[in-house]
Amino acid sequence: MQPVKLSLWIGLMSAILLLSYTAHAKSPEEKGLEIAKESKQRDIGWGDSETTLKMILRNAAGQESIREVRTKTLEVVNDGDKSLNIFDHPRDVKGTAFLSFSNPVGADDQWLYLPALKRVKRIASRNKSGPFMGSEFAYEDLTSFEVEKYTYKFIREEACAGGNCFVVEQYPVDKYSGYTRRVVWIDTTEYRTWKTEFYDRRDSLLKTLTVTDFNQYLDKYWRATEMKMVNHQSKKETDLIWDEYLFNTGLSVADFNQNTLRRAK
Amino acid sequence: MLLASCVNMKVFKRVLPTSLLCLGLGLSLPAMAVDISGNTGFEINIYEDEGQFESQDYRSNLSFAAQPEFYWEWHNGDNSLIFTPFFRLDEQDEERTHGDIRELAWTYVNNQWEIHTGIRKVFWGVTEFVHLVDVINQTDNVESADGEEKLGQAMVQLSRATNWGIFDGFILLGFRERTFAGEDGRLRPQLLVDTDQASYESGDEDKHIDFALRWSHSVDIFDVGVSIFEGTDREPILQVGLSNGEVVLTPFYQQVTQIGIDLQATIDNWLWKLELIHKDSDQDTFAASQAGFEYTFYGVAGSTTDIGALLEYGWDERGEDASSLSQNDIYLGTRITLNDANDSTLLMGFSYDVDYYSRSFIVEASKRLNDRWTIALEGLFVDASNSQDPSASLDQDDRIQLTFERFF
Numbered sequence: 166m167q168p169v170k171l172s173l174w175i176g177l178m179s180a181i182l183l184l185s186y187t188a189h190a191k192s193p194e195e196k197g198l199e200i201a202k203e204s205k206q207r208d209i210g211w212g213d214s215e216t217t218l219k220m221i222l223r224n225a226a227g228q229e230s231i232r233e234v235r236t237k238t239l240e241v242v243n244d245g246d247k248s249l250n251i252f253d254h255p256r257d258v259k260g261t262a263f264l265s266f267s268n269p270v271g272a273d274d275q276w277l278y279l280p281a282l283k284r285v286k287r288i289a290s291r292n293k294s295g296p297f298m299g300s301e302f303a304y305e306d307l308t309s310f311e312v313e314k315y316t317y318k319f320i321r322e323e324a325c326a327g328g329n330c331f332v333v334e335q336y337p338v339d340k341y342s343g344y345t346r347r348v349v350w351i352d353t354t355e356y357r358t359w360k361t362e363f364y365d366r367r368d369s370l371l372k373t374l375t376v377t378d379f380n381q382y383l384d385k386y387w388r389a390t391e392m393k394m395v396n397h398q399s400k401k402e403t404d405l406i407w408d409e410y411l412f413n414t415g416l417s418v419a420d421f422n423q424n425t426l427r428r429a430k
Numbered sequence: 431m432l433l434a435s436c437v438n439m440k441v442f443k444r445v446l447p448t449s450l451l452c453l454g455l456g457l458s459l460p461a462m463a464v465d466i467s468g469n470t471g472f473e474i475n476i477y478e479d480e481g482q483f484e485s486q487d488y489r490s491n492l493s494f495a496a497q498p499e500f501y502w503e504w505h506n507g508d509n510s511l512i513f514t515p516f517f518r519l520d521e522q523d524e525e526r527t528h529g530d531i532r533e534l535a536w537t538y539v540n541n542q543w544e545i546h547t548g549i550r551k552v553f554w555g556v557t558e559f560v561h562l563v564d565v566i567n568q569t570d571n572v573e574s575a576d577g578e579e580k581l582g583q584a585m586v587q588l589s590r591a592t593n594w595g596i597f598d599g600f601i602l603l604g605f606r607e608r609t610f611a612g613e614d615g616r617l618r619p620q621l622l623v624d625t626d627q628a629s630y631e632s633g634d635e636d637k638h639i640d641f642a643l644r645w646s647h648s649v650d651i652f653d654v655g656v657s658i659f660e661g662t663d664r665e666p667i668l669q670v671g672l673s674n675g676e677v678v679l680t681p682f683y684q685q686v687t688q689i690g691i692d693l694q695a696t697i698d699n700w701l702w703k704l705e706l707i708h709k710d711s712d713q714d715t716f717a718a719s720q721a722g723f724e725y726t727f728y729g730v731a732g733s734t735t736d737i738g739a740l741l742e743y744g745w746d747e748r749g750e751d752a753s754s755l756s757q758n759d760i761y762l763g764t765r766i767t768l769n770d771a772n773d774s775t776l777l778m779g780f781s782y783d784v785d786y787y788s789r790s791f792i793v794e795a796s797k798r799l800n801d802r803w804t805i806a807l808e809g810l811f812v813d814a815s816n817s818q819d820p821s822a823s824l825d826q827d828d829r830i831q832l833t834f835e836r837f838f
Contacts, residue, residue: 222771224771230771230801231801254801255798255801255837256467256801256802256837256838257469257773257798257804257835257837258773259467259837260467272698274648276648282553282578283551283552283553284553284555285553287648287653287694287696287701288696289696289698289699289700289701289726290696291698291699291726291728292726292728292736294728294729295728295729295734295736295769296734296769299769299770299771299772299773300771341698343729365732419541419542419591422591422596423591423596423646423648424544424589424591424596425591428510428537428539428544430465430501430503430507430510
């Protein structure tokens with residue numbers, strides 16, 4: 166009878182341990198991950214979209230310059246999204262186009278089309294932290310959000326522009342990221358990111374991104390209409406203003422290859 | 431206006447293809463709006479010395495160029511028409527005062543198929559200093575020292591993107607002769623090239639129809655292309671001849687079969703590049719390659735500046751007998767990109783000919799001045815004292831070129 170008694174004891178102990186573990190409040194890491202998964206979950210199924218983005222670059226002296234980019238994006242479930250960006254302004258880069266296949270883990274695949282030479286160049290996507298078109302946005306700030314790209318830590322809940330927000334720290338998994346961490350404010354009702362603080366490799370505050378407003382599409386998906394990035398170190402700013410998004414425009418994988426990149430207009 | 435000219439053409443019973451094109455355009459005209467862009471600019475060249483040949487006794491040159499682009503699309507972009515004329519006016523060299531239709535082509539897209547009909551430009555390849563694989567378009571040699579400016583080529587191109595890569599087929603209708611500097615031009619061989627005396631291996635001369643096929647694909651970190659070209663060689667063999675009692679060079683265009691392979695591996699900071707060709711003709715059969723890498727240091731010293739280091743090696747099986755300037759040459763370069771709002775970039779390149787010990791140095795810098803204007807500075811410095819070396823004729827053509835361009 167002795168062995169049976171022992172195994173009974175072990176079983177009972179394990180059950181108690183397991184129970185107390187699940188009954189316990191989740192760890193900040195678990196809660197952070199849960200919030201990330203939920204916000205991704207709520208943004209699944211939008212299919213494809215097209216929009217026009219206007220960027221206003223402002224230097225420390227307040228001088229402005231304008232960029233205009235048309236964007237086509239295709240959602241690829243269980244993989245990274247595909248996007249095609251076509252530059253319209255300034256005029257000397259008109260016709261330049263940028264094709265990007267985002268990968269959940271590891272480097273993205275990126276190609277640039279240079280219209281003067283009719284040349285497609287594969288570019289090193291190691292360049293995540295580099296500025297996009299001379300703006301305060303890095304390439305990595307503009308790629309699609311994938312849960313696997315970060316590890317997480319829930320910090321607190323507090324009032325924010327979107328009502329009540331989760332404050333979560335996100336630590337980039339990719340060693341080539343320009344940041345040690347991002348702190349995001351995500352509202353507790355719709356899981357929209359209202360504010361992001363970026364900390365550089367020395368862990369000092371580099372940039373703050375604030376979203377002014379969101380639009381809801383297809384009765385489900387939220388897209389920012391206007392946001393502002395302020396670089397605290399260089400004192401430069403970049404505003405992003407989006408045109409209305411068009412969804413379900415009929416884009417497919419066939420619209421994202423080097424042929425479509427070459428004839429992008 | 432387009433419709434009016436089409437109607438006129440029909441009235442005058444012009445050639446069938448024009449009518450067909452007009453019919454196609456006319457049917458869908460209501461939805462069409464022209465998109466006009468392009469650039470005009472002027473260029474100033476300052477030479478360190480007067481040239482080594484007669485008629486090169488000047489040290490500065492002024493030039494003006496314009497390249498507008500007209501673009502129409504209809505059927506939601508499934509059909510489009512592009513027209514890009516080009517014109518240059520040159521103070522010194524009458525051969526450089528020239529015009530060209532860079533593009534005049536109709537594109538039809540259907541699912542994964544693309545058909546391009548008309549005059550177009552197509553680029554193949556991956557390396558930076560020499561482009562071996564790129565054979566579709568003729569080089570507009572008077573336009574730039576680096577040979578990257580091309581003449582428009584008439585073609586029918588069929589293209590299909592599949593899961594196994596992109597397949598391209600080309601029927602190249604007619605041949606464009608390479609342009610060469612005139613008597614008063616700089617950057618030319620000692621003997622003038624008399625393009626009026628161009629000769630051809632093919633009895634069809636410049637009406638020979640060439641064919642090309644290409645397959646290209648991206649797999650993981652690799653971008654690969656394999657191509658075959660059969661037709662009139664874009665690079666002429668320069669033969670000694672006579673013109674009005676004077677010794678000149680006359681271009682001879684042979685028939686060739688060229689197989690090309692281009693490969694790039696993109697690994698973190700590294701771009702590894704290879705171009706390899708095998709060219710077969712009645713006169714010669716040889717292989718040549720251009721291979722190397724580009725390594726980029728991103729965000730140097732906490733700034734947004736990227737600094738790239740480039741190294742390439744050019745090899746030609748024919749060795750010193752090669753017509754190419756890159757038969758046994760080493761290329762070293764650095765590319766500095768500020769990633770600022772003005773897109774400021776600087777490229778410096780140094781090349782060394784291991785056979786002839788000649789050296790050349792190039793600098794290319796450019797930035798945006800404002801919403802409309804850009805400025806570019808280009809320097810070319812050649813040190814070639816061995817008279818056997820084809821680049822010896824450029825020994826006194828060291829120059830700085832300043833270009834202002836306005837975009838619209």
